[in-house]
Amino acid sequence: MEENNVLEERKIRLLGYIESAEYIPLRRKEIRQMISVPDSEREQFEGMVLELINEGKVVETKKGKLLAPKTINMSTGTFTGHAKGFGFVTPDEGGADIFIPANETAGAMQKDKVLYKVIRTGDKDKKSEGVIIKVLERGITRVVGLYEQSKGFGFVIADDKKIAKDIFIAKENAKGAVSGHKVVAEIINYAEERRNPEGKIIEILGHINDPGVDILSVIRQYDLAVEFPDEVYKEIENLETEVSEKDKAGREDFRGLLTITIDGEDAKDLDDAVSLTKTATGNYMLGVHIADVTHYVREHTALDREGYARGTSVYLVDRVIPMLPHKLSNGICSLNPHTDRLAMSCMMEIDAKGNVVDHKICESVIYSDYRMTYTAVRELIEDKTPALLEEFKEILPMLTMMNELRQVLGEKRKRRGSVNFDLPESKIILNEQGKPIDIHPYERSIATNLIEEFMLVCNETVAENAFWQEIPFLYRTHLEPDEEKLQRMEQFIRGFGYHLRKKDGEVHPREIQRVLLEAEGTEQERIITRMILRSMMQARYGADNLGHFGLAAKYYCHFTSPIRRYPDLQIHRLLKKMLHGELKEAETKEYKKKMPDIGKHCSKRERIADDAERDTDQLKKVEYMEDKIGEAFEGIISGVTNWGIYVELPNTIEGMVALAMLDDDYYEFDEKKMVVFGRKSGKIYRLGDKVTVVVAKVSKELRTIDFLFDDGEE
Template sequence: MLLELMYDKNYRPMKFRELCVLLDVSKARRYELETALNQLVDEGKIGISAHGKYGKPELFTLKGSFSSTSRGFGFVTVEEKDNDIFIAPDNTLGALPGDVVLVSVISHANGSRREEGRIVRILEHTLTSVVGTFQKNKNFGFVLPDNQRILRDFFVEKGKDMDAQNGDKVVATILDYGNEHKNPQVEVTEILGAKNEPGTDVLSIVRSYGIPEEFPQEVLDSLDSIPEEVTEAEKIGRRDMRDFHTVTIDGEDARDLDDAISLTFENGIYHLGVHIADVTHYVKEGSLLDEEAKNRGTSVYLADRVIPMLPRKLSNGICSLNAGTDRLALSCLMDIDEEGTIVNHEICETVICVDRRMTYTMVADILDGAESPEEYKDFVDDFKLMKQLSDLLRKKRSGRGAIDFDFPESKIILDEKGRPIEIKAYEHSAATRLIEDFMLLTNETIAEEYYWLELPFVYRIHETPDEEKLRTFATFLNNFGYSLHLTNHTIHPKELQKLLSRIEGSEAEGLISRILLRSMKQAKYSPENLGHFGLSAKYYCHFTSPIRRYPDLQIHRIIKEQLHGTLSKSRQEHYEHILPSVCDSSSKLERRADEAERETDKLKKAQYMRRHIGDIYEGVISGVTAYGFYVELTNTVEGLVRAANLDDDYYIYDQEHYQLVGEMTGRTFSIGQSVSVVVVDADTLTKQIEFLLYYPEEDWSKGETRHGKRKSKTHRK
């Protein structure tokens, strides 16, 4: 009766007393009514407002997007809320990652505790297919998803499996989404190959994230009108800069070269030219090529392949600034004084001819004083001048408070079958830093000009951290004897930079740096200039990589229209209309690419460490949880030491200090601490690596170990 009443179209939300009067409930039976109401609220069949009024759940719910974790719980992102709503495993209603849902808030945020909710209805499923391992039974099968955040197996009826064999990697289309009590049902639509077949592993990740691989034939056919080389007619009206000493500096295996540098110095002024491939000359707005680039958003760089945003005829051909060939560019020419200040700049369409294709290694060797090959001798002074300007710009950027997180990146070397044969930390050199410094300066210069022109634009923004996260971080710092100065509940990036300088070289450096990084927001694209907190920049954009990033290509289009005088009022209104969607889409596609790259790296690291079971490594604790701690090796591989295998004591998780503490011995494990570990497991399905602490007295070659004699337990302090 209660449900019938509340779902009646004429029913309005009521408080408990009003309901009692309406239903003519005696005082003696009011407890029964209240119990029944609370049960229906717990089941999600009735909602309750913040003011205690009862009604349909939809009346008190929020619409958002669900994202899950491998541990069963999840979060709902609501557009009008700054923070996500936590969803416990029992309250997900069987939602899948990406589902659009209605969530009812069941407890509000309190201190460091998140707002918690319950999903009451799934409005829309965005997942249409799943990639995973096929498990065959006699009369049916299952697909076990590769995505560890999908916690459900997918049922396959007999006859809908394409004769897939046990262990095959497959793509399956979802036919029925099931519910919290019933498995979803799928039909196998593609067999990618056996799980151990070369390339199948990475292909599974690509398909799992829905990253388009091959270009549609109609897009490739549209390239027929694009020339192989720059024609004389295309050079007309452009500034000719082919006589300038111009170089590209990239990685050894780079093929899409979209930025080149020229630099001279006279009368106390550096004349820096940053020349960017003029991709929009060939990719016209609204064309099939443009729509495909927008749908891809970015090139994706995986361990064994590159999935380009643009077809290779453009990305490796006419748009790539290959040495010895004429190329069209959009150049930012900057005059910089000896204080590192830009005194004049100009943006113009140019034609350039790169003199030398340099790699980071070559330039780093030259800057280190190595003997230069004859073909580069005429450019040695150029590179030294670049290093001089780079140091000047870095010092100036540091002076205003730009934050420099220097965590090691991975370099994974594969054999011809895609098997990892070496993993090492990718070292940043003077050569990589100077290119970074010049690109940052260019991006800031472009963004500032177009901000003051008050024209529609795409900015790269990084917002100030949340006040609550800052307060939590400041409290955490006090444990190490450091303090953080907050002004009006916010902070200037220079304060964080000073902090990083103070902790440099200390045992707490790794811990504090990582916790600080987790406290910051994620950079994204926006039509509104909100500044870049991490760079301490008022104006910032992405201008320098239009071959591999759609936002860069988009703002090139705006800049060229402004240069040509065709950015009319109607065109400005056009951009104001489309840019919010472009920014939102590009930000999401960037995150998709980042996640696919991380998953591929984790997979290759697991495959590599699987061949090193029993090997001993030195590492540093990179994270601590109630169930153990993570250790990062010098080769950037990270694995878990389970608390259950720390058998020398009973360990308590001290959440406030991010450490495990031995109850009897007082022994602690905290982030930044050096430890020796032995590899005991590497699961290529979950991509998880497991370590045990290594004790020198143990003879691992004979399988002798003190571990496993008894299991310890942990709990939160």
Template sequence: MNRELYDKRKNLICELVADEMYVPMKEKEIAAFMQVSKEDREEFHQILEELLAQSRLSLTSKGKYTKPDERIVTGIFISNARGFGFVEVEGRDGDLFIPDTKTNGAFHKDTVQVRLLPGGKGKRQEAEVIKVLARGMTQIVGTFQKSRNFGFVLPDNSKLSEDIFVPLERSKGAVDGHKVVVELTGYGDEQKGKKPEGKVIEILGHMNDPGVDILSIVRNFELPTGFEEKVLTQAERVASEVSEADMQGREDLRKVQMVTIDGEDAKDLDDAISISREGDNYLLGVHIADVTNYVQENSALDREALNRGTSVYLVDRVIPMLPHVLSNGICSLNQGEDRLALSCIMTVNSKGEVIDYRIAETVICIDRRMSYTSVKKILEDKDEAEREEHKEFVPMFEQMEELAAILREKRRKRGSIDFDFPETKIILDQEGHPLEIKPYDRNTATKIIEDFMLLANETVAQHFYWLDLPFVYRIHGNPDPEKITQLGIFIRNFGYGLKASKDEIHPKEIQKLLGRIEGTKEEMLISRLTLRSMKQAKYSVDCTGHFGLACPYYCHFTSPIRRYPDLQIHRIIKEQLRGRLKEERTSHYEEILPGVADRSSKMERRADEAERETDKLKKAEYMEKHIGEQFEGVISGITSWGIYVELPNTVEGLIHVSELEGDYFYYDELNYEMVGRDSGKRYRLGERIVVIVDGTDRFTRTVDFIPAEQEEGV
């Protein structure tokens, strides 16, 4: 491809359609007008497609190219099992609603061009798909079912509304109940009544075989299942010990007392802590594994890490960003072993202010590998045996507790928001069946590590912001004003208020609200609605601040083993420390970092969704053993189709509206209530309710409840 000619033609087309005398033309007509040779027609078509995708051209219903229409935008189509869909447009707040009659053959995850429609029901902007620019899915995971003359696959992805038709000769011998991967050979045509079609390319196993359920989710989210040979070979070539040459030019901190504090089963230990007193001040060291020493830029290891973006923590396995030989070996801060690190050493005063700091390449040696449980026993439980076993470290842990409390209070005063919803811990047996589900609550030890990591991340981000160098920040935008207005209207029903200007709210107001509702009946209700009004955090090259943490500068510096943005900024930090960030390297980072930030944000969202799906699957399987049993829970969600109830073990299930007997119930959207038309009985978010487990479905990963009082009256 002649890039210069390619760009010249792009510009000429844009100039052509912008001319007042231009009349919409078809592709052949434009090509003839511009005297494009037959040999160049394919490349010319590519130019037009690119301009459409960039919304620099529009395409009429008759296939003619014209000047861009402000009503035409490009985005990603997200389908719904009920036929309609949504389009996510980058940089636009709020998705576009696509009615089921306006999808125009778009398939889930397709890149589409849509035209905004006037009016429409409700407040959501409606649109119609006018062109599918690129297919987003080529493979689907699902359950095979065989008919006499053909087969079909029921997709695992609940967003897909249609089965995939599979001719028997392309089924690879699959039988009923097999979990399979299907390659799409056709996307169907609703107008002609034609289903999507595919061929089986892999049989994962029978749906009841151990591990196949999770493997299906892994494949459905296109998560990698192993490393290529060249990546593993490169990882295995890395030295197993730190050499004298590696230590050259580094600050030697091996005699400084330091520990790691992690979960009992953690194997990739990438952060260590040191702390001491200097008069009224604390000298806090956050020491992070120097992974970049072993993962060179643009190597096979680096490209694979960027592709993965993050480690994925599923209920029965970890899919690491880096091979275990690295993440559990030379890059893990193991007790008693010399390790290379990047250290952020901060002097913090009694008010929690960082009054001095330095960032340095160091060599460290961990004195003790501690667990959250052990540190909790020492600090919270005052366990004598535990304190005796670690007596030389107890003063250090007590200083950590003091400083962490100061830092937490400082964050509270500035307005940092802390949504303290319990995480889930699911205990499995050897075959992957759930034995126990319980909330995984934060304790003193987990909070200490969280507080210190937050401080290091802020300090590093602020340092590089003021150096005005290319960097990857972690940002969290201000909530949508409309959502905050709706929240304000709702909480007034409970006697609460929010101080907000027309366009923005300070995080301190959210924090104050959460403080006022703590311990009240409406706490769960208002907390969840407040959380839903927040935006999603993401990575960016622009430092626009972190709303939830109420801080102007924030990044991810502390987990380079499991997050690519941390690994990337470690490279930048080291080049800056070594004086190598000259014009050429600065330009290099300015060019690549937007792509790194975007890729990392997308892979983070994929990992979060996969983790949620595996949790839901195992929760549904666990509740199979409790069908007919009674539990007390809290109403966690209300929709037009029913009431969601969350149990103390974090399992969530649905009471379908048809199971609410004794009246006709409808959803009062304004007040988030389910209301009985004649009786006036109301179900509200946050209310306690006793339910009976009525059924479960591993396929849809759902649990069904019925109200207990109704069962008793039968």
């Protein structure tokens, strides 16, 4: 009995010591000494520790150290690594990222779910600092990278530079790979202390210089599914190529309505068509007709499961990885001209001020009269090209009216404060071998703007309709900017003479719109736009209507692209159930329960697609500059950091001038003023400055372009 009391007392002292420790985690030896446990009772001590761990009163780290969860305010989050070894944790409960020093990562790798503790609270100029206590769940199991052979072993240098450590490959796990091969390695032992992770090669993609290997590496890196499972192909084996008369029954018939599609020249999945007439009272009657994909993609089928898993089509620089098989996306679901197609139509009556005064959402059958391109529509409206005016004389009056409505809707959005972030996208032209032969900004015109305005008003109308019907739904939400980012952005634009007015401490999107309009046409326009864009929150999908800050819209959703986005497809499904009176109480409850998870999943898949698209663009930009070493280009300073000055060329390519390469002075970075300055000369490099640079080095492996200022700049 007495022995049990001694053990219990020692157990309490053990727990008390761990809980009172200011810095965690603690070594077992240190604890044994503090509670006076002799070596002869070491086994008994380990038994007590095990009991406390099993009771949840003590946590054991991967390194075998001990800590008390009650007193150390531990939290969970996702780790993002950096090439230099340090990283950041994004807290699960939200809020600013936590900085993790390189020696406190506890072997955490990119995307790992971790348990962490904040040890130093940050302020407005500095992030909070923390330590990783334990890796709870590994985020990646495979790494794509470049294999480098050594004597008796090799390493895989990860393409993802957020993975700081190379992957060690034993000779027997190399699968015959040689230096220069791009490979996929499966991790078999994760990093601990200073050891590198260990892996085995499971796929050799080819040599780094082989055509197509660069894009294939990105596809593998993001684990993008290229082929569809056999069960999906089996489901669509007997899919009809034309709409049957049976399927047309019971639908609104808009085949007599002059209807057109407007897309890029190379578009194959035409999922939206438009029509426009005038009512007897002079209002516009805009029809936005969207392919009825859910008629063919039924719930709980293999096709639906695969569409959900992919979440979105991925538009890489040399190919499209579709969300749905081409038999649907380019066939029966594509609103091709001169053929009947099933659609979900949103018919909107819009007055002269751009207000939607009435609307109707319905299942329909349509007939597209013309397959128009952005180029042809722009030439018809702006250039009035004689040959095109003759060819398309039947639809010219409607196009003229569409241009009027475009301006009306644009003015309405402008009045309410909708923000237009007009940053140029890259148009990358490849030859048959996949090599880039030209890169320039993607052309935007009144034709692209026309379709944007029509789709925006349609998405808002559908979202508002769903909100007031109180049906389960997926909204497209965009929250107000983070306070910390907003302050940094304000400080930055103030340096250019721009100011944001606040009301009750909050910024209305109209104020951001005003600054962008003031900067329009100036040398700083692109820089101001980019800085404001970086301060914005990411838009995402969610079950709750939280509004869209950037569009200054109370209600917003994605309804117009069900061929390439799963949220749109899911919305169509819910709207059809509502139209058919199928959303009974039990089903409504079940859908409302599922919507938050569907929103999270689709948002995640969208981020992955964006990252993959950005990476393939960067690969081709780097490849394009490979044969331009020594050539000079004019550009503008697009970014300044404590390691370099980023310069963007007119063709959208960006490279960096390393501060270490500026040998005419010692240059420092002033984070508050966002400038780089010479300590002796006082020379300043600011965002938006025009500069001339020379291409110094291009690295396909690192996906980087190094510039030097020409002699006139230094």
